Amino acid sequence: HLSLNSPAGGWDTEVLKKYNQRGESAQSAAVRANKGYRRAYSLRKTPLYHNSLLWAPDNEPLCTVDPKKAYWYVNNDLGEVVQEEPLIVRLTFEPTGRPQKEGSDGYFYLNERQNMCVVCGKDRSYIRKNIIPHEYRKHFPEILKSHQNHDVVLLCTDCHQLSNQRDSFLRYKLADRHNAPIGNATDVKVVVNGGLKVIKSAGNALERNSYRMPASRIKELQDKLKEFFQTDDLTPELISKASVLDVVEVNSSYEPHGLRVYKYYEHIGIIHFEKLWRENFLETMNPEHMPDGWSVTHNHAKLKLKMARYP
Ligand SMILES: [Zn+2]
Incomplete structure (x- = not known):
C-alpha cells in the first residue's frame, strides 16, 4: 500500500507550463532556471569517492575509505600500506565486522563508487543527492543514519534539479496523507x-x-x-x-512536516520509509548508473535483527 503512483510522463509538462506563465519560451525559461540553480549549489571540485581500500589482517577487503582515514590507521600503527595507487591499507587488528557476515549488503561498501551522475553518466560538476531528503533523515535513529552513504548518490546539476522537482510530488503526497503541511515556521508555527x-x-x-x-x-x-x-x-x-x-x-501543536511524517513511519517501520524514497528515486529518475550492490531494501535484513521493534 506504500507504492507510489507516479503520474505517467507528465513531469516536464508541468514544469514548463509554470515557466511559460511568465511569457517566455520553454527553452529560455529552462536556461534561466538552470542558471539560478547552479548559483544555489556549490559544485564539487574534488571527487566524492576516493576508492581507497581497507583490508583485514588476512587480506580480506573490508571497505572503501577516504585516504585520510586510511592513513590515520597507518600513522597510529593500526595499519600498513600494501599499495600506494590506488591506496590499500591492511589493518593490523581484527576489525569488529566483516562484510560477509552482514549478507550481501556488506558488499555494497566494497564496490568502487564512480564519480559521475548516476542518472545520465555525465562525469563533471556533480552534486550530492540525498535519496531520502534531509528533512526526514535528520530524525532517524543513529543506527539508520550510520548507513547514510548508501542513500547519497552523485547527480549532475540538471538531473539534480529535475530530481528535486520530482521529489516534491512525493513530499506533497506525504503532507496530504499524514496531515503534515509543508511550510516554514511563520506559516504554520x-x-x-x-x-x-x-x-x-x-x-x-x-x-x-x-x-x-x-x-x-x-x-x-x-x-x-x-x-x-x-x-x-x-x-x-x-x-x-x-x-x-x-x-x-x-502554536504548541505545530510540528514540522518532516518530523510529523517521520513519527508516523517510526510506528509502522522506518524501513518502509527508506524503501518508499528509494523506489521514488528509481521510478522518477530511471538512473542507469547506480552503484553495484545498491538496493531498495539495503540493510533491512540486518536491521530487522537489530531492531526487533520495527516490522
Ligand atoms: Zn545527469
Missing part, C-alpha cells in the same frame, strides 16, 4: 488568539473612533476591556495597552 484579538480591536476602536460611536457601543467595548483587565477604572493607558496587544502566539 503561530496562531492568532481569537479572544485577545477581540480585546485589541476594542482598544483600537475606543482609541481612534469613539467620537463617532453611539454611547451604547462605547459602553459595550469599555465593559469588555474592564473585564479583561479586571478593573472598574478604565484609564486611557489601559485602552492604549489593549490596542497594541500581541495577539499572535506560538
Whole structure:
C-alpha cells in the first residue's frame, strides 16, 4: 500500500507550463532556471569517492575509505600500506565486522563508487543527492543514519534539479496523507488568539473612533476591556495597552512536516520509509548508473535483527 503512483510522463509538462506563465519560451525559461540553480549549489571540485581500500589482517577487503582515514590507521600503527595507487591499507587488528557476515549488503561498501551522475553518466560538476531528503533523515535513529552513504548518490546539476522537482510530488503526497503541511515556521508555527484579538480591536476602536460611536457601543467595548483587565477604572493607558496587544502566539501543536511524517513511519517501520524514497528515486529518475550492490531494501535484513521493534 506504500507504492507510489507516479503520474505517467507528465513531469516536464508541468514544469514548463509554470515557466511559460511568465511569457517566455520553454527553452529560455529552462536556461534561466538552470542558471539560478547552479548559483544555489556549490559544485564539487574534488571527487566524492576516493576508492581507497581497507583490508583485514588476512587480506580480506573490508571497505572503501577516504585516504585520510586510511592513513590515520597507518600513522597510529593500526595499519600498513600494501599499495600506494590506488591506496590499500591492511589493518593490523581484527576489525569488529566483516562484510560477509552482514549478507550481501556488506558488499555494497566494497564496490568502487564512480564519480559521475548516476542518472545520465555525465562525469563533471556533480552534486550530492540525498535519496531520502534531509528533512526526514535528520530524525532517524543513529543506527539508520550510520548507513547514510548508501542513500547519497552523485547527480549532475540538471538531473539534480529535475530530481528535486520530482521529489516534491512525493513530499506533497506525504503532507496530504499524514496531515503534515509543508511550510516554514511563520506559516504554520503561530496562531492568532481569537479572544485577545477581540480585546485589541476594542482598544483600537475606543482609541481612534469613539467620537463617532453611539454611547451604547462605547459602553459595550469599555465593559469588555474592564473585564479583561479586571478593573472598574478604565484609564486611557489601559485602552492604549489593549490596542497594541500581541495577539499572535506560538502554536504548541505545530510540528514540522518532516518530523510529523517521520513519527508516523517510526510506528509502522522506518524501513518502509527508506524503501518508499528509494523506489521514488528509481521510478522518477530511471538512473542507469547506480552503484553495484545498491538496493531498495539495503540493510533491512540486518536491521530487522537489530531492531526487533520495527516490522
Ligand atoms: Zn545527469
